[in-house]
Amino acid sequence: MASGWHFEGRSVVGGGAVQSAHDSRRTNRSPCTWAPDAVGALNTLPTVSPQLERYIQMNLRSELAQVQQHMVQNQTATMLELGTSLLNQTTAQTRKLTDVEAQVLNQTSRMEIQLLETSLSTNKLEKQLLLQGHELHRLQGRNSALETRVQALETQQQAELASLRGEKERLRRLLGRQSGALAGLERSLRAASSNSSLLQRQQRELLESVQRLVRVVAQEPASVRAAEQVFQDCAEIQRFGANVSGIYTIHVANMTEPRKVFCDMEANGGGWTLIQRRENGSVNFQRNWRDYKQGFGDLAGEHWLGNEVVHQLTSRAAYSLRVELQDWEGNEAYAQYEHFQLGSEGQLYRLSLSGYSGSAGRQSSLVLQGTNFSTRDADNDNCLCKCAQMLSGGWWFDACGLSNLNGIYYPARHHARKLNGIRWHYFQGPSYSLRATRMMVRPMGI
Numbered sequence: 001m002a003s004g005w006h007f008e009g010r011s012v013v014g015g016g017a018v019q020s021a022h023d024s025r026r027t028n029r030s031p032c033t034w035a036p037d038a039v040g041a042l043n044t045l046p047t048v049s050p051q052l053e054r055y056i057q058m059n060l061r062s063e064l065a066q067v068q069q070h071m072v073q074n075q076t077a078t079m080l081e082l083g084t085s086l087l088n089q090t091t092a093q094t095r096k097l098t099d100v101e102a103q104v105l106n107q108t109s110r111m112e113i114q115l116l117e118t119s120l121s122t123n124k125l126e127k128q129l130l131l132q133g134h135e136l137h138r139l140q141g142r143n144s145a146l147e148t149r150v151q152a153l154e155t156q157q158q159a160e161l162a163s164l165r166g167e168k169e170r171l172r173r174l175l176g177r178q179s180g181a182l183a184g185l186e187r188s189l190r191a192a193s194s195n196s197s198l199l200q201r202q203q204r205e206l207l208e209s210v211q212r213l214v215r216v217v218a219q220e221p222a223s224v225r226a227a228e229q230v231f232q233d234c235a236e237i238q239r240f241g242a243n244v245s246g247i248y249t250i251h252v253a254n255m256t257e258p259r260k261v262f263c264d265m266e267a268n269g270g271g272w273t274l275i276q277r278r279e280n281g282s283v284n285f286q287r288n289w290r291d292y293k294q295g296f297g298d299l300a301g302e303h304w305l306g307n308e309v310v311h312q313l314t315s316r317a318a319y320s321l322r323v324e325l326q327d328w329e330g331n332e333a334y335a336q337y338e339h340f341q342l343g344s345e346g347q348l349y350r351l352s353l354s355g356y357s358g359s360a361g362r363q364s365s366l367v368l369q370g371t372n373f374s375t376r377d378a379d380n381d382n383c384l385c386k387c388a389q390m391l392s393g394g395w396w397f398d399a400c401g402l403s404n405l406n407g408i409y410y411p412a413r414h415h416a417r418k419l420n421g422i423r424w425h426y427f428q429g430p431s432y433s434l435r436a437t438r439m440m441v442r443p444m445g446i
């Protein structure tokens with residue numbers, strides 16, 4: 001700004017030219033006297049002053065014009081310089097700005113792209129969120145329905161449980177009452193049973209008395225026939241009023257001696273006269289003809305009543321035969337023959353049967369007609385061999401047949417694969433030895 005200072009120095013003094021004109025005088029005179037003198041001189045020269053003033057004005061004007069021109073030039077140059085500098089700066093700034101703008105634009109573009117991508121992914125996420133929201137809502141609905149259902153079920157179960165508890169309690173009380181009643185009944189039954197036993201005993205005693213009476217009467221020939229008719233067999237004793245199974249005495253027609261027999265008053269209506277019983281192997285059934293003819297064993301247990309008695313009994317009237325069987329597994333079966341008759345000793349106690357029925361096989365294990373009785377000492381079978389010796393006991397062997405209830409008694413766990421045991425083919429096969437058997441007769445049609 002040196003030019004500025006230069007320009008200013010001159011402009012401040014306004015009348016610099018006047019000062020320059022006085023400078024020459026200042027060199028000769030004292031400054032403190034010069035100024036009032038000059039003014040006074042000027043005031044004393046009124047005629048010269050206008051011309052001088054014009055001159056000064058002319059000189060000053062041209063000088064001013066030059067100074068002004070110079071100043072304008074200087075200022076213009078300075079301004080130009082400044083302008084150029086500014087232009088340069090502006091250009092640089094503009095370039096920088098352009099660069100920055102380009103960068104900003106790039107950046108903006110990138111950011112826009114990112115924004116777009118973000119927006120897209122946000123949209124996608126929003127959609128997913130919406131879908132998940134729907135799904136969640138649906139699941140909540142379902143969950144709620146399930147909860148309701150579970151609650152309903154729980155309620156129902158609780159009600160059922162309560163009902164069951166009530167029922168259980170009721171049953172328990174009922175059981176308690178029934179147990180009490182049962183105990184009372186048992187006591188009553190025991191009392192009744194002892195009464196019944198007493199009654200049975202009395203009945204038997206009465207029967208014995210009657211039989212004694214009958215025997216007394218029988219001593220008179222005229223009364224013999226009547227007495228025999230009364231107690232011919234167990235069916236007649238039952239008809240007389242006895243309904244308890246046990247040993248009774250009968251008088252069979254054509255037999256001189258009375259015979260004790262075991263009567264079954266219960267099975268299938270009762271009135272049965274037992275002719276055979278096996279139950280524990282306590283009696284030996286390996287006997288001869290004579291023994292089988294007369295009978296043997298214990299009437300209350302195992303026994304064979306005797307072929308002769310049976311022949312006499314079944315010759316007087318039509319009789320039925322019932323065979324009862326029991327195996328080692330606790331199964332029971334029976335075979336019943338509507339008509340049963342045994343021939344005389346002269347006819348070798350030939351068997352005659354008809355009208356088979358029962359549960360011990362669909363057909364009879366005894367040959368119905370024409371089979372004679374055989375024992376180890378009387379071979380009357382239809383075999384060239386001796387069935388009674390091979391198979392043991394006395395029986396109506398054919399050749400050698402499908403049954404033998406008088407075979408050897410085999411105890412438990414030894415009953416299998418025994419050909420000489422107690423057999424009934426159509427019940428348990430050809431080699432199974434049975435646990436218990438009974439054969440009994442009663443008049444046909446009862």
Ligand SMILES: [Ca+2]
Pocket residue numbers: 379380381382383384385386387
């Ligand atoms: Ca033979």
